Amino acid sequence: MKLARTVAELKAALPREGVGFVPTMGYLHRGHLALVERARRENAFVVVSIFVNPLQFGPGEDYHRYPRDLDRDAALLEEAGVDLLFAPEVAEMYPKGFATRVQVEGPLTALWEGEVRPGHFQGVATVVARLFLLVRPERAYFGEKDYQQLLVIRKMVRDLGFPLEVVGVPTVREEDGLALSSRNVYLSPETRKKASVLYRALMAMREVALSGGSVAQALEAGERVLGEVPEFRPDYLAIVHPDTLLPLSRLVPGARGLVAGRFPEARLIDNLEVYP
Ligand SMILES: Nc1ncnc2c1ncn2[C@@H]1O[C@H](COP(=O)(O)OP(=O)(O)OP(=O)(O)O)[C@@H](O)[C@H]1O
Ligand SMILES: CC(C)(CO)[C@@H](O)C(=O)[O-]
């Protein structure tokens, strides 16, 4: 595996075609590796980026303490058969005077994560657009764990005509259902035991929906589960249309449950198809 720390090194190491790309913020886990495995199956050459993107963090958020371990990540990616790791410094991605932002407008970025983290999706769209132009992949891989992010990227790619396919990869979970996330390392052992509450709330909504219940009944069931863990302060629990993310009043195929909120040590998000 080659390591590129600069745009020039990246350009020198890229093949002309056949690139599959997995953008990440590092501190890798099995969720990231599922994206890498899928990319390896479908592409001749796999590029992974590791870049903790300051543009997508708000003022009070965890940019500075976000977990970082490039040596460990590089070893994992080497073992996973990745061809090229791009790990730039901030000044390389955003040289002095960099002033451009990419903004996907509308409910897709205004709702849910966009409401709790103003500016977040502009930061994500800006860095991903810049990475796409540098790496020029044929396919790019994103986790369904960040379902809203996946839809925002799909929309940006369609609107701007990036010549690539966006591939969504199912969420990898711990045995108790907790979605793998780099931020899980923030959790104390006590909180870790309770953190599956997001998944359990989504599953409760799914059970009600599958047995003929209404959206309101499914939401009640989810809220009841969340209520059992007072340490978890929900930002939102919703059942939404899988393409628009608008709240549903009646279930439609593919309806998606979304949940996010804070434990004392960390903010977690999750989602699940609640009505196939
Ligand atoms: N459990 C998971 N299953 C599948 N994909 C995942 C999972 N966790 C993260 N990903 C995907 O990996 C890519 C990189 O994500 P990122 O580096 O932010 O990791 P993360 O674990 O989501 O970190 P964070 O704690 O910041 O949410 C994204 O496309 C993300 O959706
Ligand atoms: C897509 C991404 C790498 C952009 O910084 C990030 O939002 C992430 O890791 O999900």
Ligand code: BAL
């Ligand atoms: N995985 C999503 C990136 C973020 O929370 O900033």
